[in-house]
Amino acid sequence: GKSGYPHFMLKEIHEQPESLRQTIHGRIETLAGKVSLEEFDAGAFEDVERVQFVSMGTSHHASMYAAAQLTARGMTANAYMAGEYADCPAPIDEHTLVVAVTQSGETADTMNAVRRARDAGARTLAVTNVVGSSVTRECDESLFIRAGPEIGVAATKTFSSQVVALTLLGERIAEDSTGVQRAAVRSLLEGLADLPGDVQQVLDESNAEGIADALYGCDSYFFLGRGPAHSVALEGALKFKEISYEHAEGFAASELKHGPLALVTENTPVFGVITGEDDLKVISNLKEVQARGAPVIVVAPASFESEVEFADYHLPIPESHPEVAGILANVQLQLVSYHAADQLGRPIDKPRNLAKSVTVE
Ligand code: F6R
Numbered sequence: 382g383k384s385g386y387p388h389f390m391l392k393e394i395h396e397q398p399e400s401l402r403q404t405i406h407g408r409i410e411t412l413a414g415k416v417s418l419e420e421f422d423a424g425a426f427e428d429v430e431r432v433q434f435v436s437m438g439t440s441h442h443a444s445m446y447a448a449a450q451l452t453a454r455g456m457t458a459n460a461y462m463a464g465e466y467a468d469c470p471a472p473i474d475e476h477t478l479v480v481a482v483t484q485s486g487e488t489a490d491t492m493n494a495v496r497r498a499r500d501a502g503a504r505t506l507a508v509t510n511v512v513g514s515s516v517t518r519e520c521d522e523s524l525f526i527r528a529g530p531e532i533g534v535a536a537t538k539t540f541s542s543q544v545v546a547l548t549l550l551g552e553r554i555a556e557d558s559t560g561v562q563r564a565a566v567r568s569l570l571e572g573l574a575d576l577p578g579d580v581q582q583v584l585d586e587s588n589a590e591g592i593a594d595a596l597y598g599c600d601s602y603f604f605l606g607r608g609p610a611h612s613v614a615l616e617g618a619l620k621f622k623e624i625s626y627e628h629a630e631g632f633a634a635s636e637l638k639h640g641p642l643a644l645v646t647e648n649t650p651v652f653g654v655i656t657g658e659d660d661l662k663v664i665s666n667l668k669e670v671q672a673r674g675a676p677v678i679v680v681a682p683a684s685f686e687s688e689v690e691f692a693d694y695h696l697p698i699p700e701s702h703p704e705v706a707g708i709l710a711n712v713q714l715q716l717v718s719y720h721a722a723d724q725l726g727r728p729i730d731k732p733r734n735l736a737k738s739v740t741v742e
Contacts (some may be wrong), residue, residue, distance in 0.1 A: 389532040393532070400542055403529065404541075406527070411551070414555050416566070427560075427694070429477075430457065431477050433459055434448055434459070434481075435494035436463055436482035439539070440536070440543060441706070442616040443540055443543035443547060444480070447544070455555075456667055461494070463488070463491040469596040477504070478503070479518060483514075484510045484539040489741050494608060499519070507519070508523075508543065509524075510542070525540075537620075539590075541711065541712070548569070569704055573705055589719075590716070593720035595694070596723070600628070600649055602621055604621075604632070604652045604714070606634060606653070607634045607635065607659075607662060609656065609707050611631075613710050613711050613714070614652070621714075621718040623732050624719070624722040627725075637670070642673075649670075651695065652714065653678070653680070655680065655689070656683035656703045661688060667691075680696040683700065685702060696714075
């Protein structure tokens with residue numbers, strides 16, 4: 382049942398502290414500052430030189446997040462939309478690891494991409510929520526995100542758990558492949574260990590409902606981010622459009638001037654995602670849209686209060702590691718989408734035309 386919540390989506394958003402605890406359970410040695418995945422011993426990925434993620438929708442956004450992290454660790458990593466990859470696969474050699482990211486483990490586009498990769502000789506690894514799903518049978522290896530069943534069509538808690546599981550997997554891969562344990566891993570793992578509590582704080586204190594109320598009935602809703610926050614912007618827009626039926630788009634902040642800015646008016650609220658110092662550049666893009674009359678909503682750590690004072694609204698997140706902050710920002714955006722759709726009276730758990738698992742191309 383919905384345990385008293387009006388929708389499964391809201392219940393699942395609120396389950397995230399617990400689902401994240403399950404995802405990280407036993408996988409972080411905080412004292413030693415180490416990742417420990419029972420499925421993959423240290424050295425399991427020492428032959429891997431490049432990583433290709435294949436996935437769709439929300440899982441693709443989690444994959445983009447992970448690819449940005451691995452790239453920052455000096456690895457060759459790309460996130461491909463599985464449907465495109467199946468038609469036009471990237472080159473593969475014996476050092477290529479293909480990671481299929483799929484909540485359901487049944488998505489046809491993702492399965493097709495896996496088959497192409499396997500036939501070309503890649504090592505294949507499934508990251509999924511569903512034990513015994515098709516993808517686990519098709520891939521050489523599996524890592525389970527352990528988020529528990531997700532009923533709402535819109536993926537929420539599984540995105541957070543995917544990002545965390547992929548962060549841990551990425552740390553294992555980067556360490557094995559490069560042969561060095563990064564000194565910075567300890568603070569990242571501490572951030573992940575604190576994440577369930579930090580998500581709880583967002584849930585307890587969120588001002589998302591009031592912001593959704595204030596921005597009711599606009600023409601379009603835009604979401605901007607850079608680096609890993611780009612994937613959070615894309616995810617924010619996907620969630621918003623699929624459950625509210627309002628037009629929403631996510632952009633890389635750098636993309637704005639190259640076309641989308643033409644769409645910006647006083648009737649197009651723009652959300653900006655800031656996860657840490659490195660993202661402060663997005664502020665100049667936000668000031669640009671504000672000068673054209675667009676309402677600006679910034680999701681940013683509470684400590685950035687003075688930097689984001691120019692914004693019309695601030696959705697604060699607790700202090701965290703920048704690579705973890707994207708997950709917290711996404712929780713705020715999940716709540717904005719939920720409340721926007723709720724005010725519009727949409728069938729939140731079963732949006733029109735969509736299915737929880739898309740088993741045809
Ligand atoms: C969006 C959503 C979809 C799925 C996509 C992939 O909220 O749920 O975009 O993320 O259909 O599904 P999985 O992860 O099951 O492969």
